[in-house]
Amino acid sequence: MEKRVAVLPGDGIGPEVIESAVKVLEVIGRRFEHTFEMNYGAIGGTAIDTCNNPLPEETVALCEASDAVLLGAVGGPKWDQNPSALRPEKGLLAIRKHFDLFANLRPVKAVPSLLHASPLKEKVAKNVDMLIVRELTGGLYFGEPSRHTEKSAVDTLVYTREEIERIVEKSFELARLRKSKVASVDKANVLESSKLWREVVEEKKKAYPDIEVEHMLVDSTAMKLITNPGAFDVIVTENMFGDILSDEASVITGSLGVLPSASIRADGFGLYEPVHGSAPEIAGLGLANPAAAILSAAMMLRYSFGMNEEAAVIEEAVNTVFEDGFFTADLVEPGKRVLSTKEWTEKVIDEI
Numbered sequence: 512m513e514k515r516v517a518v519l520p521g522d523g524i525g526p527e528v529i530e531s532a533v534k535v536l537e538v539i540g541r542r543f544e545h546t547f548e549m550n551y552g553a554i555g556g557t558a559i560d561t562c563n564n565p566l567p568e569e570t571v572a573l574c575e576a577s578d579a580v581l582l583g584a585v586g587g588p589k590w591d592q593n594p595s596a597l598r599p600e601k602g603l604l605a606i607r608k609h610f611d612l613f614a615n616l617r618p619v620k621a622v623p624s625l626l627h628a629s630p631l632k633e634k635v636a637k638n639v640d641m642l643i644v645r646e647l648t649g650g651l652y653f654g655e656p657s658r659h660t661e662k663s664a665v666d667t668l669v670y671t672r673e674e675i676e677r678i679v680e681k682s683f684e685l686a687r688l689r690k691s692k693v694a695s696v697d698k699a700n701v702l703e704s705s706k707l708w709r710e711v712v713e714e715k716k717k718a719y720p721d722i723e724v725e726h727m728l729v730d731s732t733a734m735k736l737i738t739n740p741g742a743f744d745v746i747v748t749e750n751m752f753g754d755i756l757s758d759e760a761s762v763i764t765g766s767l768g769v770l771p772s773a774s775i776r777a778d779g780f781g782l783y784e785p786v787h788g789s790a791p792e793i794a795g796l797g798l799a800n801p802a803a804a805i806l807s808a809a810m811m812l813r814y815s816f817g818m819n820e821e822a823a824v825i826e827e828a829v830n831t832v833f834e835d836g837f838f839t840a841d842l843v844e845p846g847k848r849v850l851s852t853k854e855w856t857e858k859v860i861d862e863i
């Protein structure tokens with residue numbers, strides 16, 4: 512197959528971890544006889560510096576001409592004082608909205624060899640294997656009116672039936688590829704938008720009799736994520752709840768540096784990026800863990816290109832390298848040898 516990938520390295524450690532992911536894609540291309548045509552574009556702070564725009568038109572055009580987007584991370588202290596229109600994060604919000612990437616997928620899976628880095632007891636963390644499906648283009652972060660005056664501030668939480676239907680359907684489809692269990696998370700005891708959410712889930716589940724659906728309130732979900740995270744398979748929820756719960760879930764397996772994410776729409780086009788940020792304090796030092804970026808590339812193969820076997824080969828290679836005891840600085844235990852970003856990537860490539 513021939514696929515075009517828009518590569519947006521971004522800021523901080525973004526370029527380093529993306530370089531690793533690109534190398535891995537090239538090896539996969541050779542092994543499975545695919546051609547990945549990678550074209551590079553600017554986003555975030557780097558794009559502000561060169562084009563005075565966190566999401567330049569050329570970058571949008573590049574993504575439009577591609578089959579998927581692979582992104583590093585954006586942001587850093589250099590741009591923290593910029594006015595709001597010139598903040599690196601604006602580039603991320605704009606690209607998600609422009610491409611209508613309504614489903615944010617964050618898998619969180621315990622890796623046995625990394626359990627030492629989990630803040631939870633090993634026996635609690637070891638069963639974790641969940642997928643959080645967060646609605647990404649609606650809700651509070653995009654609601655109008657949004658206004659700040661001297662005396663008050665307003666944010667608006669709006670969801671249409673259609674917006675809820677497509678994300679709920681997506682979560683049911685994804686659950687079918689896993690353990691067919693969906694926890695739909697809302698605040699239906701208080702919020703009208705959550706009542707509508709529950710209504711839609713009840714309607715939609717009729718078409719998916721094989722899926723076990725449970726309604727949960729967001730506050731009790733937050734507790735259960737810590738006390739019994741192994742009980743979850745797929746969690747589907749609205750934008751802000753998903754933002755918070757997915758960050759909570761991201762720390763239970765030990766390292767931010769190993770978690771990938773995907774933001775996709777119905778036709779398969781998607782944006783793939785590590786969950787972590789630009790980690791400016793370690794940028795350029797060869798200390799960054801490239802696993803999250805590499806696993807994001809694997810998600811791209813699976814969800815945008817239908818290359819399931821290729822994705823599994825990458826995931827297995829990453830796991831094997833961890834199991835063989837090779838870690839970057841963020842995960843290493845005292846007394847063990849630390850590999851640089853490049854050295855660790857080479858191990859994965861050798862494995863593939």
Ligand code: NAI
Pocket residue numbers: 524528583584585586587588600603767768784785786787788789790791792793798799800801803841
């Ligand atoms: P961060 O994720 O960049 O860093 C949090 C901590 O984890 C730091 O100690 C960092 O060194 C470490 N870390 C993160 N990724 C790592 C990796 N791959 N390997 C080894 N260690 C890693 O979050 P932070 O510090 O809150 O934000 C830094 C900048 O990144 C800010 O400008 C923020 O706005 C931006 N950011 C961007 C995101 C994105 O592009 N999607 C997401 C989160 C933050």
Ligand code: MG
Pocket residue numbers: 754755758
């Ligand atoms: Mg967040």
